[in-house]
Amino acid sequence: MSVQEQASGQANTATERSEAEKASEWQVFGERNLYENRWVTLAKVDIQEPDGNRYEHHKVLLPAAAMVAMVDDQDRVLMMWRHRFVPNLWNFELPGGLIEAGEDPAAAAAREVVEETGYRTTRPLERVVDFEPMIGTCTSPHHVYIARGVEKAGEPTEKNEAAHMEWVPLDDMLGLISAGKIRNSGTLVAVLFLLATRAKA
Numbered sequence: 590m591s592v593q594e595q596a597s598g599q600a601n602t603a604t605e606r607s608e609a610e611k612a613s614e615w616q617v618f619g620e621r622n623l624y625e626n627r628w629v630t631l632a633k634v635d636i637q638e639p640d641g642n643r644y645e646h647h648k649v650l651l652p653a654a655a656m657v658a659m660v661d662d663q664d665r666v667l668m669m670w671r672h673r674f675v676p677n678l679w680n681f682e683l684p685g686g687l688i689e690a691g692e693d694p695a696a697a698a699a700r701e702v703v704e705e706t707g708y709r710t711t712r713p714l715e716r717v718v719d720f721e722p723m724i725g726t727c728t729s730p731h732h733v734y735i736a737r738g739v740e741k742a743g744e745p746t747e748k749n750e751a752a753h754m755e756w757v758p759l760d761d762m763l764g765l766i767s768a769g770k771i772r773n774s775g776t777l778v779a780v781l782f783l784l785a786t787r788a789k790a
Contacts, residue, residue: 653729
């Protein structure tokens, strides 16, 4: 099969898939906000499912966030041991936070590293993935990065982020996950990415 024939076949498949997607797409007829502030917006959306069932569905909008896995030359990741009052649990998390209006996600990630840890990145951040942690009801874009070059710049300016920080070996990560000591979705994505790519190296 020629390259042209392969391209034609891929185009046909894409067209067929697009028609199938269109047929299974939920239709939106309107949306109204029930509550909103700078942290969260709760809305109700008038939707119709592909089978024709129509009703109002809740929708939660949360600000975008960025986080960084800082890896040193000993294959350790800087983790923050912190309390989350909403689920009332302690866990290890990566430094990160909300992206300010108009701010580039990578710039926000680098800024949060300095504010929360006192370290700064010495090389461009490596983008891992952009993802939605609660895609069925919420939109909350998360941007995950890896930093392989960091240096101590000073003391953290954010004083409410963690009880302590710790350089945790990658070899310990699966044990921490199994023990329920890493529960944050962005942290899990970054750590599992590091473990998967190290296994392939």
